[in-house]
Amino acid sequence: MASHIVGYPRMGPKRELKFALESFWDGKSSAEDLEKVAVDLRASIWKQMSDVGIKYIPSNTFSYYDQVLDTTAMLGAVPPRYNWTGGEIGNSTYFSMARGNASVPAMEMTKWFDTNYHFIVPELGPDVNFSYASHKAVNEYKEAKALGVNTVPVLVGPVTYLLLSKPAKGVEKTFSLLSLLDKILPVYKEVIAELKAEGASWIQFDEPTLVLDLESHQLEAFTKAYAELESTLSGLNVLIETYFADIPAAAYKTLTSLPGVTGFGFDLVRGTKTLDLIKSEFPSGKYLFAGVVDGRNIWANDLDASLITLQSLEGVVGKDNLVVSTSSSLLHTAVDLVNEPKLDKEIKSWLAFAAQKVVEVNALAKALSGEKDEAFFSANAAAQASRKSSPRVNNEAVQKAAADLKNSEHRRATNVSARLDAQQKKLNLPILPTTTIGSFPQTVELRRVRREYKAKKISEEEYITAIKEEINKVVKLQEELDIDVLVHGEPERNDMVEYFGEQLSGFAFTANGWVQSYGSRCVKPPIIYGDVSRPKPMTVFWSSTAQSMTKRPMKGMLTGPVTILNWSFVRNDQPRFETCYQIALAIKDEVEDLEKAGITVIQIDEAALREGLPLRKAEHAFYLDWAVHSFRITNVGVEDTTQIHTHMCYSNFNDIIHSIIDMDADVITIENSRSDEKLLSVFREGVKYGAGIGPGVYDIHSPRIPSTEEIADRINKMLAVLETNILWVNPDCGLKTRKYAEVKPALENMVSACKLLRKELASAK
Numbered sequence: 035m036a037s038h039i040v041g042y043p044r045m046g047p048k049r050e051l052k053f054a055l056e057s058f059w060d061g062k063s064s065a066e067d068l069e070k071v072a073v074d075l076r077a078s079i080w081k082q083m084s085d086v087g088i089k090y091i092p093s094n095t096f097s098y099y100d101q102v103l104d105t106t107a108m109l110g111a112v113p114p115r116y117n118w119t120g121g122e123i124g125n126s127t128y129f130s131m132a133r134g135n136a137s138v139p140a141m142e143m144t145k146w147f148d149t150n151y152h153f154i155v156p157e158l159g160p161d162v163n164f165s166y167a168s169h170k171a172v173n174e175y176k177e178a179k180a181l182g183v184n185t186v187p188v189l190v191g192p193v194t195y196l197l198l199s200k201p202a203k204g205v206e207k208t209f210s211l212l213s214l215l216d217k218i219l220p221v222y223k224e225v226i227a228e229l230k231a232e233g234a235s236w237i238q239f240d241e242p243t244l245v246l247d248l249e250s251h252q253l254e255a256f257t258k259a260y261a262e263l264e265s266t267l268s269g270l271n272v273l274i275e276t277y278f279a280d281i282p283a284a285a286y287k288t289l290t291s292l293p294g295v296t297g298f299g300f301d302l303v304r305g306t307k308t309l310d311l312i313k314s315e316f317p318s319g320k321y322l323f324a325g326v327v328d329g330r331n332i333w334a335n336d337l338d339a340s341l342i343t344l345q346s347l348e349g350v351v352g353k354d355n356l357v358v359s360t361s362s363s364l365l366h367t368a369v370d371l372v373n374e375p376k377l378d379k380e381i382k383s384w385l386a387f388a389a390q391k392v393v394e395v396n397a398l399a400k401a402l403s404g405e406k407d408e409a410f411f412s413a414n415a416a417a418q419a420s421r422k423s424s425p426r427v428n429n430e431a432v433q434k435a436a437a438d439l440k441n442s443e444h445r446r447a448t449n450v451s452a453r454l455d456a457q458q459k460k461l462n463l464p465i466l467p468t469t470t471i472g473s474f475p476q477t478v479e480l481r482r483v484r485r486e487y488k489a490k491k492i493s494e495e496e497y498i499t500a501i502k503e504e505i506n507k508v509v510k511l512q513e514e515l516d517i518d519v520l521v522h523g524e525p526e527r528n529d530m531v532e533y534f535g536e537q538l539s540g541f542a543f544t545a546n547g548w549v550q551s552y553g554s555r556c557v558k559p560p561i562i563y564g565d566v567s568r569p570k571p572m573t574v575f576w577s578s579t580a581q582s583m584t585k586r587p588m589k590g591m592l593t594g595p596v597t598i599l600n601w602s603f604v605r606n607d608q609p610r611f612e613t614c615y616q617i618a619l620a621i622k623d624e625v626e627d628l629e630k631a632g633i634t635v636i637q638i639d640e641a642a643l644r645e646g647l648p649l650r651k652a653e654h655a656f657y658l659d660w661a662v663h664s665f666r667i668t669n670v671g672v673e674d675t676t677q678i679h680t681h682m683c684y685s686n687f688n689d690i691i692h693s694i695i696d697m698d699a700d701v702i703t704i705e706n707s708r709s710d711e712k713l714l715s716v717f718r719e720g721v722k723y724g725a726g727i728g729p730g731v732y733d734i735h736s737p738r739i740p741s742t743e744e745i746a747d748r749i750n751k752m753l754a755v756l757e758t759n760i761l762w763v764n765p766d767c768g769l770k771t772r773k774y775a776e777v778k779p780a781l782e783n784m785v786s787a788c789k790l791l792r793k794e795l796a797s798a799k
Contacts, residue, residue: 035356037399038090038323039083040240040275040299041188041363043388044097045550046075047370055098055554058125059133065125072096076174080183082389087396090236090273090323093178093185094171095363098125099132099553100146101240102153102198105190106131109221110167113141113157113202123167132553134736142200143552143735145645147242147278149330149366150559150601152552156195159205164217166224176232186273187229191241192222192263193255198243212255219259223266236271236296244289245279245305247651253288264294273323275299277362278330279649280307290317297321302343303328303361309343313350322351325361327394332367332547332561332603334386335394337414341401348402358399364388368547368559380424381542381563383417421563422607429539429565436615444663444670446698450725453700454760456674460634461587465795466749466763466788467518469728471681471703472530472591472637473768474508474523475777484528501526502579509583515781516789519587519635522580524770528558530593530639531601535560537572538620541602552735555771561603562613568620571627578631589679590633595621595664600642611660618667625669629676637679638668640697641767644682644690658693665697677701683730683767688716691723701726705766707733707748717755727756730766731784737772739780745787758795763788 045051054071057063076096083091097104107128112118115138118127132154134140142155171187178185192215201209229237241256260267260274272295281289281300286308289298300308302325316322324347326340348356370389371382386394397410421427446453487497508523527533535541541560548556573590581588595617604613621638628636643665648657669678680697683705694702706714706729717723731748732740745763752761763784769777 035353035358035399035402036089037087037395038186038299038357038359039088039092039364039392039395040277040325040329040360041092041095041365042079042083043365043367043369043550044075044079044095045369045548045556046071047373048546049548049556051075051098052554052556059129059554068098068125072098073177076177077181080178080181080185083392084183086392087400088392090357090359091178091183091185092188092238093174094188095365096174098128100151100153101188101190102156102195103128103132104168104170105195106154106156107168108166108170108225109195109218110165111156111158111162112167120165121167122169134733134738136738139733139738140736148645148647148649149278150549150551150557150642150645151366153198156199157202158196158199158211158214159202159209160213162202162214162217164214164221166221169228171225172228172232175229175234179233184233184235186236186238187234188238188240188275189222189225191239191274192218192259193252194241194243196255197246197252212252215255215259216262219262222263226263226266226270230270234270236273237267238273238275238299240275240277241289242275242277244276244285245281245301246649247282248285250284253285256288256292260292260294267294271296273297273299273321275323277301277325278304280305281311282650283311286311290315290320295320297323297357299323299325299359301325301329301361304330305361309347312347316351319355320351321355321357322347323357323359325359326398327358327360327391329360329362329364329391330366331606332385332387333606334384334390334414334417335398336418337394337398337401337411340398344398344402353402356402358395358402360391360395364391366549367391368544368549370546373546374544376545378542380420380426381561384421384563385561387547424564427564427605427607429567432565432567432616432619433612435619436612439615439619439663439667444666446666446670446672446674448674450698450700453674453677454726457634457677457700460675461519461677463518463587464792465758466761466792468763468785468788469517469519469589469703470512470521470764470781471766471768472521472524472589472639473527473770474511474521474525475772475774476525476528476770477774480504480525481528484526501576505576505580506583509580509588511778513584513586515778516785517586517781519589520580520584521589521591522576524591524768526576530768531598532558532560534572534593534598535562535602537570538566538568538617540564540566540616557601559602562599562605564605566613566616566620568623572624574624574627574631577628577633581633587635588633590625590628590636592621592624592628592636592638592668594638594640594643594680595668596646596661597640597642600646611664614660614664615667618664621668622671626671629672634675635677635679636669636672637681638665638699639681640665641681641683647690658690662693662696665699669699679703679726681767691716691721695723695725699725701728701762703728703762703764704730706730707766714751714755723756724760726760726762728762728764731763731787732765732780734765734767734769734772737776739776740783742783742786742790745784746790749787749791753791
């Protein structure tokens with residue numbers, strides 16, 4: 035019985051690629067140094083899978099930024115502003131598209147389906163001259179082959195690539211991106227021909243858009259694309275991989291009827307209804323790549339249950355045509371439990387990171403072949419039983435409190451207009467008030483202090499003194515810049531979710547459980563293994579300390595329940611909404627304690643609310659109902675004069691704008707600049723928004739410093755569709771990934787733009 039891995043984490047067990055990328059970007063190392071790290075990481079990944087016994091090992095899933103940008107490079111679809119003149123695309127052009135440079139902004143970045151991973155959105159139009167401009171897929175195949183590993187090269191499928199793209203600036207929004215199919219397929223043919231010539235026997239096309247609600251003409255594009263590629267693919271085994279959800283019946287029929295395709299991959303963890311489609315009809319003689327090992331979470335697979343599922347499928351597709359696989363790429367999980375020697379032993383027995391999931395896939399394949407490892411299966415069954423019966427998982431008081439929430443909608447008693455009036459009397463802010471989103475640059479010295487405190491190399495008193503000094507520096511800087519509503523800069527936090535999880539019950543933490551979010555940015559999601567509650571205040575000391583340093587309003591900074599949920603590895607033994615309600619109650623306690631401590635502006639970030647939206651429209655209403663309800667729970671008890679902010683970033687918000695309004699926050703700050711001000715279009719179309727709103731005026735994920743004139747121009751575009759008295763001015767997101775040399779001039783220009791426009795607005799009266 036064969037085994038297959040859809041994709042694998044690329045950062046390395048100790049984030050080796052992250053540090054190599056950042057060293058290269060900072061000019062401290064060469065392109066050759068960066069490539070050496072990448073070559074070593076790829077070799078170790080391929081060797082690991084080969085040693086375990088995986089038959090279908092992927093290549094070309096390694097990336098310096100993301101796989102969609104790699105495809106843009108492969109197709110030579112470089113926007114003109116980057117001044118690419120042809121030939122093989124190098125690091126300078128590639129990273130300029132991803133990060134921008136001193137003279138031009140980066141391309142838009144958005145979430146990869148419903149994950150916390152991001153991709154760079156292709157900008158396409160009728161005038162793009164596609165050409166084969168990156169040989170990465172072929173080069174990595176050859177690299178693996180030289181090591182004795184015959185891999186399955188992975189390409190983002192042509193239809194998915196176009197469906198994830200957007201019309202370039204100046205191109206009509208109604209332009210059909212699928213009309214470019216005939217222009218990109220010749221490049222795909224060149225890549226396929228080269229892979230065949232180098233000896234590839236299989237090729238994998240990732241077409242995850244097949245799980246979305248597609249229209250008939252979009253489904254027809256798949257048939258057209260693979261019919262056109264059929265002759266070029268002749269002689270190759272072709273796998274079409276889908277993941278992240280059930281595949282709709284119409285898409286399943288289209289997929290399984292595609293010409294020249296050998297096998298089909300399905301997510302059978304998040305797509306359990308797909309099992310019914312497979313069992314009712316599966317094309318004779320084709321391979322089924324059954325994704326029974328979860329590529330999105332870190333819980334050990336229930337091997338006995340998976341084996342039963344696989345045995346039932348064996349009877350449908352035939353023993354020789356069933357391949358055991360992961361449900362998606364393992365990119366979304368941590369790398370290896372071996373790197374967690376300090377993790378609680380009982381909890382550790384419940385987990386499987388990427389390296390362990392590779393072993394699980396192979397163990398299931400061998401079991402189907404009659405070579406079941408009884409000891410391995412027995413240990414797995416014992417761990418499953420331990421988790422179900424462990425007293426540390428369940429807390430009856432928490433469960434009852436969360437269940438009682440369903441009896442109320444938890445809405446503040448006064449409408450937002452009246453609340454804003456009461457808040458303005460107390461805060462006395464100017465028009466176009468300025469603020470930032472929360473974090474300030476995380477310097478080397480600051481990281482050293484946190485690291486040494488965690489390692490008990492400095493005392494708690496020394497740690498508190500150092501953090502207070504950092505907060506004071508950030509407060510003084512904001513006062514010098516004349517920002518209106520301040521933040522304390524979050525110097526005590528390495529990560530916005532990890533920080534709160536460490537102080538809540540029901541969470542566990544890893545030392546090296548890093549997961550890539552975008553580029554070199556990695557996060558370390560906490561593990562929610564049990565019922566959640568707040569034993570004691572989490573942020574009150576630091577927020578109060580910061581407020582004591584200034585007479586200006588100081589925001590209390592919290593992460594919202596939906597974002598904590600979506601940015602954690604969540605327990606899979608109860609519905610997600612039940613866990614979210616538990617977190618909401620914990621954050622509610624913190625909000626009320628901040629208010630008692632005299633904090634009059636409290637920001638509850640829900641950066642990941644849109645990210646968690648199910649991929650199928652039929653499931654949207656239920657998710658948005660409990661997600662928005664969870665947010666309202668957190669602040670239902672505060673006074674009218676306490677201003678509640680929230681923040682969202684790097685997703686498409688236009689389709690959930692009414693749910694955002696229903697959150698009933700007093701002020702929302704939201705990413706806008708990097709997405710070409712897409713957010714503003716919803717207000718141009720007539721949506722009325724009465725609360726405070728701060729669409730971001732510059733992109734913080736790029737080192738580029740925007741000018742005063744550029745920011746003023748953005749604010750004027752906002753004033754064309756939003757009332758002056760509700761508009762706030764702020765960056766797109768937090769500033770922790772930037773350097774002070776970038777942050778200071780950017781914020782100076784932001785404040786200068788505001789003051790300029792305030793004068794213009796005053797003189798126009």
